[in-house]
Amino acid sequence: MQKETTLKKELLCKSAKKTVQTELEAVKNLLGRIDESFIRACEYILNCEGRIVVTGMGKSGHIAHKIAATLASTGTPAFFVHPAEACHGDFGMITKHDVVLAISNSGTTKEILTLLPMVKRLGVPLITLTGKSHSTLAQQADINLNVSVDHEACPLNLAPTASTTAALVMGDAIAIALLEAKGFTEEDFALSHPGGNLGRKLLLRVKDIMRTGDAIPQVTETAKLADALLEMTRKGLGMTAITDNSGIVIGIFTDGDLRRSLEKRPDIHKTNITDLMTKNCTTIDSETLAAKALQLLESKKISQLLVVDNYNKLIGAFNFHDLLQAGIV
Numbered sequence: 559m560q561k562e563t564t565l566k567k568e569l570l571c572k573s574a575k576k577t578v579q580t581e582l583e584a585v586k587n588l589l590g591r592i593d594e595s596f597i598r599a600c601e602y603i604l605n606c607e608g609r610i611v612v613t614g615m616g617k618s619g620h621i622a623h624k625i626a627a628t629l630a631s632t633g634t635p636a637f638f639v640h641p642a643e644a645c646h647g648d649f650g651m652i653t654k655h656d657v658v659l660a661i662s663n664s665g666t667t668k669e670i671l672t673l674l675p676m677v678k679r680l681g682v683p684l685i686t687l688t689g690k691s692h693s694t695l696a697q698q699a700d701i702n703l704n705v706s707v708d709h710e711a712c713p714l715n716l717a718p719t720a721s722t723t724a725a726l727v728m729g730d731a732i733a734i735a736l737l738e739a740k741g742f743t744e745e746d747f748a749l750s751h752p753g754g755n756l757g758r759k760l761l762l763r764v765k766d767i768m769r770t771g772d773a774i775p776q777v778t779e780t781a782k783l784a785d786a787l788l789e790m791t792r793k794g795l796g797m798t799a800i801t802d803n804s805g806i807v808i809g810i811f812t813d814g815d816l817r818r819s820l821e822k823r824p825d826i827h828k829t830n831i832t833d834l835m836t837k838n839c840t841t842i843d844s845e846t847l848a849a850k851a852l853q854l855l856e857s858k859k860i861s862q863l864l865v866v867d868n869y870n871k872l873i874g875a876f877n878f879h880d881l882l883q884a885g886i887v
Contacts, residue, residue, distance in 0.1 A: 577711040577719065584707040584720040585727050591704050592731065599701045600735050602683045603634060608655030610636035613644065615669050617718040618661040618725065625659070625729030632733050633742040641669035649676055657683045661729075663705070663721045665693020674698050687725050703728055764851050765844035767884045768865050768874030769795065776801055776872060777831060779808055783819075784826040786811050795877050797862045800835050805871045807864055809835035841866045844874060848886045855881075 603610055610629055614622030622638055629636035639648055641660075652658065658677055660670050665688035674695075677684055686699040689706040696702040705728050711719035775793035777786050779802055789798045790811075797812040811831055819834045841864045842851055851863060855878060865874035 580709060580711040581720045581723045584724045587707070588705070588724060588728055588731070591728075595701055595703060596731075596735075599685045599703060600732060600739065602657055602685060602701065603732070603736060604739060606655070606657045606683075608635075608653050608657070610634055610659055611639050611652050611656050612636055612659045612661070613639050613641045613670060613673070614661035615641050615667045617722050618663060618667070621722050621725045621729065622659075622661050624726060625661075625733070628730060628733045629736070632737040633740050634733065634736050641667070641673055645669065645672050649673065652677075652680065652682065654680055654682060657685065659685045659687070660695065660699075661687045661725050662693075662695050663689040663718060663725070665690045665695040667695070670695060687728055689721055689724075762848040762884055762886065763844065764842055764846045764848055764863075764865055764876070765874070767848055767880050767886075768844065768876045769793075769880070770874050774872065774875045775799060776875075778803060779830075779832050781831045782827055783824055783829045783831055783834060786831045787816070787826065795862055795875055797875075797877075799864050799872050799875060800831055801872050807839070807841060807866055807870055807872050808832070809837045810839040810862075810864060811835045812860075812862060839864065841870070843867075848881060848884060851876075852881050852886055 610626070612622045612626040612629070613619075619638075619640065626636045626638040636659075637651075639651055644652075660673075662670055665686070671694060674684075678698075683700045684698065686695050686702045687705045688696045688702055689704075690696060691702060691704055691706070705721070705724040707720040707724055709715055710717060710721060773793060775789050775795050775798035777789050777798055777800055779800055781789075781800070786798050786800075790796065790813075797810055799807055800809040800811060801807055809832065811834060815834055815836055824834065840854070840858055840860065842854060844865050844867075855861065855863065862875065862877040864872060865876070867873050
């Protein structure tokens, strides 16, 4: 029994490695197909005044869904249309300003071929990803991109495996080429992902999470240690800013400064806070991304930051817990 179990494990690993190797080769073969046809396909999409309509049937349909989603999230408006549903009314979603991207390994998918007369009548560019360059779909396309594979990973050479991987990677290649051509930025990406962690990290700025007004812990340069301790207790940020009479930051006093000052046994009612504060403290601009603020805290090994304007005037404050609550950490 143990021998049979060991043999079964070996066969499973052998099969898995063969699948990975087959699909790796399918992807490598795409490198030689990034040619003039690929460039022209990208140009069609870049010049599109409408949206990219991606379609495919069966497993190719699942790949088409993913490609449409990737395009949409990287700055190229796109959506998926099921070819069978398009034949029963959904073709009305396609306008003369769009570009159609159709995926079919065989190039003879009946549901997609049925759409060809309507696509031609509408006069929209047709880009296809097929595994057979001489197929009907490939021949009818304005641009056909070759995503053929020598063999599916399936030992029966039937289940779409390597072919769907090749189509997916070609779709990603198009999306990323377009992203770079458009100068798509991190902020643009975040605008397409406002609800997730990524969106928060790329959209939230210091001004969105900082404490303002009366919530800012601050004392003037004439304050005593006792005044600073009371302010720190009231505001709960583990620190207080020290400013001059016009609100310009001249230092910060933190929990760490307090612990270090205890060695001197200061009289809390007589010791000036300026004698114990950290001068030339690190500050930050309110327009800085909150994610960058987190990096600054980590690099400086500090837990709080003061926010200042262009004149070094105090306008806000926050600590690590504020970033945590905002979902940046």
